[in-house]
Amino acid sequence: MIAELTHRCPLQCPYCSNPLDLLKAADEKPTDFWAALITEAAQLGVLQIHFSGGEPTARRDLPALIAHATALGIYTNLITSAVLLDEAKLGELARAGLAHVQISIQGANAESADRIGNYRNGHEKKLAIARLVPALGMSLTINAVVHRQNLHELPEMIELAASLGADRLEIAHVQYHGWALRNRAALMPTREALRQADAVVAEQREKRRGSMAIDYVIPDYYADTPKICMGGWGQKLLIVAPDGRVLPCHAAETIPHLAFQHAGAHPLREIWETGPAFTAFRGTGWMREPCASCAFKELDFGGCRCQALALSGDARATDPACHRAPDHENLQHIAADEAGSGITSFHYRRYAHS
Amino acid sequence: MNGAISAQTIPALRRGIRRHYDATREQNVLLCPERVILLDDIGNSIIELCDGERSIAAISLALAERYAEDPAQVEADVTSFVQELSDKGLVTV
Ligand code: SF4
Ligand code: SF4
Numbered sequence A: 001m002i003a004e005l006t007h008r009c010p011l012q013c014p015y016c017s018n019p020l021d022l023l024k025a026a027d028e029k030p031t032d033f034w035a036a037l038i039t040e041a042a043q044l045g046v047l048q049i050h051f052s053g054g055e056p057t058a059r060r061d062l063p064a065l066i067a068h069a070t071a072l073g074i075y076t077n078l079i080t081s082a083v084l085l086d087e088a089k090l091g092e093l094a095r096a097g098l099a100h101v102q103i104s105i106q107g108a109n110a111e112s113a114d115r116i117g118n119y120r121n122g123h124e125k126k127l128a129i130a131r132l133v134p135a136l137g138m139s140l141t142i143n144a145v146v147h148r149q150n151l152h153e154l155p156e157m158i159e160l161a162a163s164l165g166a167d168r169l170e171i172a173h174v175q176y177h178g179w180a181l182r183n184r185a186a187l188m189p190t191r192e193a194l195r196q197a198d199a200v201v202a203e204q205r206e207k208r209r210g211s212m213a214i215d216y217v218i219p220d221y222y223a224d225t226p227k228i229c230m231g232g233w234g235q236k237l238l239i240v241a242p243d244g245r246v247l248p249c250h251a252a253e254t255i256p257h258l259a260f261q262h263a264g265a266h267p268l269r270e271i272w273e274t275g276p277a278f279t280a281f282r283g284t285g286w287m288r289e290p291c292a293s294c295a296f297k298e299l300d301f302g303g304c305r306c307q308a309l310a311l312s313g314d315a316r317a318t319d320p321a322c323h324r325a326p327d328h329e330n331l332q333h334i335a336a337d338e339a340g341s342g343i344t345s346f347h348y349r350r351y352a353h354s
Numbered sequence B: 001m002n003g004a005i006s007a008q009t010i011p012a013l014r015r016g017i018r019r020h021y022d023a024t025r026e027q028n029v030l031l032c033p034e035r036v037i038l039l040d041d042i043g044n045s046i047i048e049l050c051d052g053e054r055s056i057a058a059i060s061l062a063l064a065e066r067y068a069e070d071p072a073q074v075e076a077d078v079t080s081f082v083q084e085l086s087d088k089g090l091v092t093v
Helices: A031-044 A062-071 A087-096 A110-117 A122-135 A151-163 A178-182 A191-207 A268-274 A276-280 A305-312 A328-339 B041-049 B056-067 B071-087
Strands: A002-004 A048-052 A075-080 A100-105 A139-146 A168-173 A213-217 B018-022 B027-032 B035-039
Touching: A002 A031, A031 A062, A031 A268, A048 A062, A062 A075, A062 A087, A087 A122, A100 A122, A100 A151, A110 A122, A122 A139, A139 A151, A151 A168, A151 A191, A168 A191, A191 A213, A191 A328, A268 A276, A305 A328, B018 B041, B027 B041, B035 B041, B041 B056, B041 B071, B056 B071
Parallel strands: A002 A048, A048 A075, A075 A100, A100 A139, A139 A168, A168 A213
Antiparallel strands: B018 B027, B027 B035
């Protein structure tokens, strides 16, 4: 379960997967709501909670929620930019039982990273916090989101993660949802840069085996087969938005006519098992051709629904990342055109009126 | 550091990795960042003994006695299991 406690975030990453229409502090749910939800999740058999956002450490009740989840035997992950943390706050989270801290970096050096996150001195702050995580007995993941404007820094980013004592490095090409879709032309890498990055990752994975695990998320626009989105729609993961709506995927709100239920208003089990949003694309019954008669349909479940909608105009279409999809060639053209666009300016992630 | 494992290796669960009994599924699991690994009884017993004090040889001997199995065979199984967990970054050696 992913608990998006808030959409507030001091950074303004142009590839953020949050929706363009960000929720404000006044839309957020109180501590009681989250505590009750966590209790329900434990009863449902949820083993892991990812506290995410926005920036989850912007919520003062985070230590209490972590302690509550830990007491119920749930493994807690914190997905953070780390810039709001200090040694005392991190220690408090560790004592509450936090198991794993994932810190994002926007680049390999302060100049590049602070420009991308649009936050001055953010990079240095992150590094200082990251170094403290292993000493407190928590697992450290460094998350590096890569794109055309920082992909050349990949070797240094890997070196940096290792020097921070990371147990795991997640290198993720941007997934084009939310703000990232809006900034696609400024982010899309070239095929050649991608090829070089793939080679760097393969070599470094081998070299660092046993000391730092490297996970790699490849970009859909240059793929031939789609990713299985979120482990299959409504099969492994649920996301609770800051306002308490329960979503099957980060971008699910972009799909028109999908009705989302609120936690608290309905039992979580009911939302998960029979709720309209979760049953809409669960399994294979909703599929059309070419997915419906495809041998891989139980393996990738037709890829990402939100991407199919964004690029083919229909959430039931085959994900254009698939080479069998009618729009696959179109996708490759978009990638090639935008990679060569020369655009470097970003639409930073911001509230519309503030 | 590249994780070549011998009988003298002393494995320990890496920081932030937790063994847990999941009452809903009636199953032991290993909880790790971004994933859950289901453990069978043998896997669970091995991890229980990966305490940062016992060597692979000592762990194997203890398990061979407990299950009345051939010690050489058990040691080979324990070694490959620990190697796998080390490669995944879940155990330090
Ligand atoms: S991607 Fe960037 S802007 Fe979006 S929530 Fe994460 S740190 Fe904040
Ligand atoms: S046609 Fe559909 S089910 Fe088959 S590989 Fe492509 S996306 Fe997957």
